[in-house]
Amino acid sequence: MKMGATVQTGTGTAEHGSPDLLSKLESSDMLEEVVPESRRDGSLKMTLLWVTCQATVSNMYTGYLARSAGLSLGDLVWASLIGVVVMVGYGLLATNVGTITGQPHSVLARGVLGKSGSALASLLLAVTGLGWYGFQTVFLAQLFNGLFGLTHLQLFCVLFALVMITNNLLGFRSVSGYARLAAPILLVWGAYTIIKAIASASGPNLFAAPHVQQTQGILLTVGLLVGVAVYGNEPDMFRYARRDRGRNLVPLLVGYGLGMLVFPAAGYLMAELSSASTLGATMHFFTKFSLFGLTALAVVVFTINVVAVNDANLYEAVNAVQNFLRGRRRIETILALGVIGAVVAAFMQRSSSLQANFFIVANMCAVFLPCATIVMAMDVFLLERLSGCRRPAGQDGVPRAVTSWAEASPGNAAGIVAILAGLVVGAITGGLIPGTSGFGKTNVGIPSVEAWLTTIVIYLAAMLLVRVLPSYRSKQVLLGLPAAETAGA
Template sequence: MSTASSRAELAKGVLHDYSTSRAGAVPLAERRSRYHFVALWTTLAAGFTFLFLGFQYHDAGYSLARSVGAGALGGLAYVMYALPAAYLGSTTGQTHALLTRSIFGKLGSALVSLLLIGVAAGWTAFAFNLLATLYDGLFSWGNVVLISVVLAVLGIVNNLFGFTGIAAFARYVVAPVMIVWVLYLVIKGLVSIPSDVLGAGSGDISGVPFLTGVGIAIGSVMWGNEPDTWRYGKPRFAWPLPTMVFAVAVGLVLFVAGGWMMAELSGAGPFEFGAAYRYTVEYSLFGALWLGALVATALVVAINDGNYYEMINGGQNIAGHAPGWRRWYTCLVMAAVAAVFTWWFPSIEDGFFKVAQWSSIALPCATVVMCVDRFLLPRLVGIIRPVSPIPSWRDAGVANWPGIVAVLVALLFGAWGLGLLPGQESVPSLGLVPVEAWLLAGVIYAVLVAVIARIPSATSVLGFGRRHSGTADREGELTR
């Protein structure tokens, strides 16, 4: 690519990144190659989150095989969810948040946009607190909260350049570095750790049953806003599959194994991830603390590019249409939101587990409802909802009440099943709760729509906008 074309692409990303109704959907001519997505999704589906997950599995008493098994099953569940979610983005070219205007209406779109911002801000807070903890482990700097807040503000930089900025950093810098390093760590660990230790757990696993561990893996890898990135992909259902499988193998197998080995080799306690990382740097990066800091910074910043991108697209849906509003204004607002969440995060008990559990249900339930609306309802009840052109806030329907009810019921079920409700003292044994919540959202929505489709005011109750009420979407699909 020439310098002039690179500058033009970067300028376009800064301008709008196709994140507002005025900018519209990503044209087919601007879709990216599969290699582009391999690097990006290896970064977004891997990183220190999964080293930390492996570390937590070890502290819960899991063996290496049990840890990798929980991670792999969580990755499999994620891929089964992510394929239709990605197809939703690639066939429409729209962000997750913009799609909610057509599918959920004004009220539902505002609700889902707030979920997008809140979940991603929670992950940003966890990641930058973790990075500050790693700095403290390497250099004994202290001031973990202050450093993490400063990092959260500075971490927005790549997103000023839109999708182009986050993809370039992932493709050319982060993905190669992290794979080589963790692969070396795991190979050296397999050689160094006795086989009887590798096959044995480190203690009692009763506190974290296996299915709970799988659910935490799902939440750790879950984005929920897959249309945001895959709208730049080819509009074919199975096209993302090789990329997703490779990325999940790196994150939920290789990195989980690496995190387990960090805990085993260092002998660090449950709250000593920073000390474990320092030992790991001495073990696998030749004791070069500065190199360990660079690797940690690159990995955390890269995965938070995805979190900020999620937050910004949610914010753009809410405010991007305002006269004179610029995308970088949204970036600054989201940096401030992330800073507040990052400051607050250390006060949350078991913050990593709570963020992972909410992540496993909050956005996926909404995305499942949208997939049912787009791909199943036309076959089940003959209702085809237009999503193109993207409606303005004025033209969007008030609310898709069945969709909102389905999401809220599924969220309440998931929160209860995961023990997240305020004041809840016990957690029921319900199996793999995140997957059950997704299915519940889809089934409730399909049943409610099948009933409502029979009444004269069906399009109003289903949140069809003023322009699209009673029409069918025959031109909005980008399936060529």
């Protein structure tokens, strides 16, 4: 789209009324507008989308690691149940803030966190999206290495990363459409694998601890499961969900339930039944066991799974950068981030083991962006009730107006402090500080939950404090509120 061209959002009609494919692609995601009800999907479509985002080979890898670390299947089930409870609680906040406001994560951050806070949230959004994008690409290359004995894995990582940008070029509708295609395939595969594995296992011994020294606890497994399940930019996807009484509960329960219970168990059982000592050998067994020995079918299933997940990861990073570009140059943004994702994948493949990369990326993604998302959700749902203040409402009953860069406050001081405090706690407890002895290894409790609770406590305290402050100027600085004449308070 040329700079200065007038585009009719949703139609892709250029200034002189002629159809323009590039204009359609640029305007397809309504990055600076509230998604209208006419463009929203029902519970079934959102459930299929969320199942695809959660039913991942990465969750199978978590189960494989649990068995390798000496956990019993019963331990893994407990870890999965705890993870589901944690994620449903977080998901109700994160998804509904998108559904209710209809705004992308980075644009909503502009209205809640101000210019500096929005920049911070967008940076975290880009880092987490590209971190997972790189890891998933490396993971696919490693899976293919296990099946075919590939060499030059860095080259394949780069090629896979570049190819995976295709769906994002066509916008959210292409991402969600692909997910609806992938979901039934993944569900059938996962269910068949579990049923056959349980039928093949030796009854009472199924839940016995493996004959391996235990090197990993249940809480570390919970942390990895949460890291795989959390995106942080859930508002980006669920702004396309219709408002209903269930508050997105059905997509969340089905998606997290299948993704965090069925797929980790499938990975565990494959490791148990194969008795293989390497991921490659396990994947060979997996192909024979659940995919009838058809290597071509394994390639199709694994590729569909990783591409579907990476669609969401790249979409996350693209929307972050688009926040700075005011929704312009989307195609160039996707291409540029695809190249950066390829570089990240090549670096990961060369620098560390797959397990080390997984630990770091999972803990990083569970902490970084969700802290910002939680502040935004608390602001949308609790600000007026706790602080007595409110932000400008949008049109047609939308609770929040879209805030432009020019109208945004300099920053929400309390929100930024709450986010940074959560990041510090998560980094310390999750082994995310480079150069320290615990980097990539330390895990204290559930780092994500500890980081989120830190963020919640600080922002709650700030909203309660604002209620007793006499000066509106003080309130404005502390919470990044609009000017007095537009505040509506």
